Amino acid sequence: MPHLIIADAHRASILPLPVDDSAPLPSGARLPPLACPWAARLPRLAALLRRMQVQARYLLADDAPLTPLELAQALAYGLPHAADDPACIPWAAFETGAVGVPCAWFTPCQWLLGMDHALLADPAALALPSEQAHALREAVAPLLAEAGMTLLADSTPQPPYLRWLAQGEPLRRLPTCTLARACQQRLTPSLLPRLPAALMRLQSEIQMLLQTHPINTAREAAGQPPVNALWISGAGVIDAPWAAHADVQTFTLLRDLPSYAAGPDVAACWQAADAACAPLLHQPGARLTLCTANACLTLTPAPRHWLLRLLGR
Incomplete structure (x- = not known):
């Protein structure tokens, strides 16, 4: 109907x-x-x-x-956890058709840091050229691999911003906030992903790597916004083939x-x-x-x- x-x-x-x-x-x-x-x-x-x-x-x-x-x-789609825990809806698995594999979206983004808060800027404003996006993905992929996750290029139709598909067991039950909800908002604890200690350390390592990456040095010198973080969203797993709606x-x-x-x-x-x-x-x-x-x-x-x-x- x-x-x-x-x-x-x-x-x-x-x-x-x-x-x-x-x-x-x-x-x-x-x-x-x-x-x-x-x-x-x-x-x-x-x-x-x-x-x-x-x-x-x-x-x-x-x-x-x-x-x-x-x-x-x-x-409407009947996605897992839609009614009981919306922070764990497996959007990445649903949108890519992955079955039995924990997935999440990793979105290159910029956190604007103030005196007492951080704000998530619109990722579309980065306008990353493909060669820069590829170089940054190659730089952070080994860190994710050490934590049991594989970083893939997104082959599905892209939103207005770049995003990468990640797969791995740590993403099976990881509460996150969607980018549409957090974009251009102050990053309060309720909006930040509820990461376990190991992923918190990984996130810090990724941020330090990005801050000193030559691509960001060149972008800042050219007056362009730097990529200083990855936003994790849509984590979870779909255990059986999902009927089309x-x-x-x-x-x-x-x-x-x-x-x-x-x-x-x-x-x-x-x-x-x-x-x-x-x-x-x-x-x-x-x-x-x-x-x-x-x-x-x-x-x-x-x-x-x-x-x-x-x-x-």
Whole structure:
């Protein structure tokens, strides 16, 4: 059955419901109508909200290890630990199709160090040329090998930043925070990976190696940001082949809009989201998940009154 996930559904505040706070919104609750001047241009979404009821709502704390969109996707795909321990969702194994092998993503990044805090800069800003990325991977790979991990080049479609796939037993049950959650955030203890002592020492060795690497010396001399750390995320293992979920679709146009986008641009994105809702209208088991700044809300079709079922028949 189709399942549509809409990221950043709080844009333009068209949904007048307490998704992002602790107000009661129990299972089976019905949602109010859309509240925006152009709601009439969203007939499919409006029809879904009239027919659907709340199945589940998840509120994320400020120290959550992932974003609401990532939580919604993990739940929709049925990934291990999505419901009980989101810090241990095996994203790297899932995204690469690895079975029975503990995996994690290692992302070259820059920590901006202040007087009393560190901030994780956007890794895309590094814009690492391939030859520099290769040289840095070759430099840190022996350290990882000593700790029982193999560092591979990522052969899957890349996000806007470089990342490497690591495999090895130390990654089997390693709580981490996703890069989307930690990026451009102060690195509080709740966001940092909960590394055992051996991996803490390894992380320190990698940071010292990177700080003195000739590539970083040249980058700083050229006014470019240095690579002074590796961010570990998505650690874990998938023990059996995972069924594909082609019926789960994620709508991200609202998320990708710049914060300064004008009203017409937001309205156009919502109209595109409305069009994406079309496959859900005539499927009895269809689901719709709305993700906001710190919550995700999943809706399913409400049971029809017996008289409506009889008239429909």
